[in-house]
Amino acid sequence: MPTLHDHAHIGGQTLRPESLMMSYGYIPAWSEGAIKPPIFQTSTFVFSSAEQGKAYFELAYGLRQANPDEEMGLIYSRLNNPSLEILEHRLTLWDGAEDAASFASGMAAISTTLLALLKPGDVVLHSEPVYGGSDFFLKNVLPKFGITAVGFRPTATPEELTAQVAGIEQGRLAMIFVETPANPTNHLVDLEACAALARQHGTPEHPIRLVVDNTFLGPVFQHPLKHGADVVLYSATKFLGGHSDLIAGAALANKALMKEIKAMRTFMGTMCDPNTGWMLMRSLETLKLRMERAAQSAQTIADWLRQHPLVARTYYLTHLEHCPAQQDIYRRHCLSPGSMISFDIKGGEAEAFRFLNALRLIKLAVSLGGTESLAEHPATMTHSDISVPEQAEMGITAQMIRLSIGVEDPQDLMLDLEQAFAAVGMAQARELELA
Numbered sequence: 001m002p003t004l005h006d007h008a009h010i011g012g013q014t015l016r017p018e019s020l021m022m023s024y025g026y027i028p029a030w031s032e033g034a035i036k037p038p039i040f041q042t043s044t045f046v047f048s049s050a051e052q053g054k055a056y057f058e059l060a061y062g063l064r065q066a067n068p069d070e071e072m073g074l075i076y077s078r079l080n081n082p083s084l085e086i087l088e089h090r091l092t093l094w095d096g097a098e099d100a101a102s103f104a105s106g107m108a109a110i111s112t113t114l115l116a117l118l119k120p121g122d123v124v125l126h127s128e129p130v131y132g133g134s135d136f137f138l139k140n141v142l143p144k145f146g147i148t149a150v151g152f153r154p155t156a157t158p159e160e161l162t163a164q165v166a167g168i169e170q171g172r173l174a175m176i177f178v179e180t181p182a183n184p185t186n187h188l189v190d191l192e193a194c195a196a197l198a199r200q201h202g203t204p205e206h207p208i209r210l211v212v213d214n215t216f217l218g219p220v221f222q223h224p225l226k227h228g229a230d231v232v233l234y235s236a237t238k239f240l241g242g243h244s245d246l247i248a249g250a251a252l253a254n255k256a257l258m259k260e261i262k263a264m265r266t267f268m269g270t271m272c273d274p275n276t277g278w279m280l281m282r283s284l285e286t287l288k289l290r291m292e293r294a295a296q297s298a299q300t301i302a303d304w305l306r307q308h309p310l311v312a313r314t315y316y317l318t319h320l321e322h323c324p325a326q327q328d329i330y331r332r333h334c335l336s337p338g339s340m341i342s343f344d345i346k347g348g349e350a351e352a353f354r355f356l357n358a359l360r361l362i363k364l365a366v367s368l369g370g371t372e373s374l375a376e377h378p379a380t381m382t383h384s385d386i387s388v389p390e391q392a393e394m395g396i397t398a399q400m401i402r403l404s405i406g407v408e409d410p411q412d413l414m415l416d417l418e419q420a421f422a423a424v425g426m427a428q429a430r431e432l433e434l435a
């Protein structure tokens, strides 16, 4: 019988993920020779015998250990479905993970994973800022279950982090939750330092798990498992999906942790649906192409913005000369600066709004990682639930604009940006005349 890994190697050489996204984990002979996996649009699966049904349930409910050559069979689409299993096998390749689970959204992946790995009395130490939904879940939902969230700044030194951990009651710290690069400032968190802290303060009875939201650079440009992370999470709505046409999420880890996370997914019902799973597989075929092209354009555009007379400063991962500590993390963790650029326009909210309202090719919308370029105003949109003093502390200003660069021609994107700057400049000139 052919196996999953049959086409992952040629002559002992392991093939790269982008070479396997069209075939890995799928056996055409099982589906009438169709070159693409069908969408397994089904809620339940027929057992060949009552004995088989019994055996599958024994494994699903952990009533006995699997025999060495025994694979979990298909039971019901809340537990497993071929469209999702093929997708999940393909997802493991980019991050070098043992196992993966797909979810109905990034928030489904985050909330299910946190509820699976935390219990009442536990403390989560988390980087700040994090995605608005994660921030709300950490600060407003987890406390209802007796779980406390404590924030730290990405710019905290290893000594400051150690001091913060020392301040938490022995045995209560159960998770370090990190989002890096941070949205919208592109601040980086040192995953290796976090992993060392987790190992140093965790025990076999009270392990401390390092959980990383890798949505901004992953899975092509950053691989947290290689830097000591235990779990990697994604909003697959962003780069993985990449076309702004679906909502999904993913979690990746070793087999033991994924077993806990998948069990929680089964009971919360937060799995991805087969149609979205199929859409994600189509997206994975072009993932690297899309991410590389967008990053290449973003580098050109970020450099151009940096020298623009109406730009006060840029926040981009190759513009870190002023901060050696951040530059050092970048060199160790990141394979590319990616395609998220923030910049401060000269002026304030009025200038930022004028600029955003003048854009024509680039659309004014939240979200990111799609084929089309998007722009938004973090202070009044994605990060508006953070108080202004806290925004200031995080480095989010009223003049800040966040760009997600897509796959359009970079010259056309700069043409659009330049005419929007011109609109701001003309308005300023008019105001000076009136004054």
Ligand SMILES: *Cc1c(COP(=O)(O)O)cnc(C)c1O
Binding pocket: 105, 106, 107, 108, 131, 133, 134, 179, 183, 213, 215, 216, 234, 235, 236, 237, 238, 247, 248, 249
């Ligand atoms: C969008 C996003 C999420 C949430 O994902 P959804 O798919 O919208 O639920 C989580 N983390 C980051 C970094 C995000 O950008």
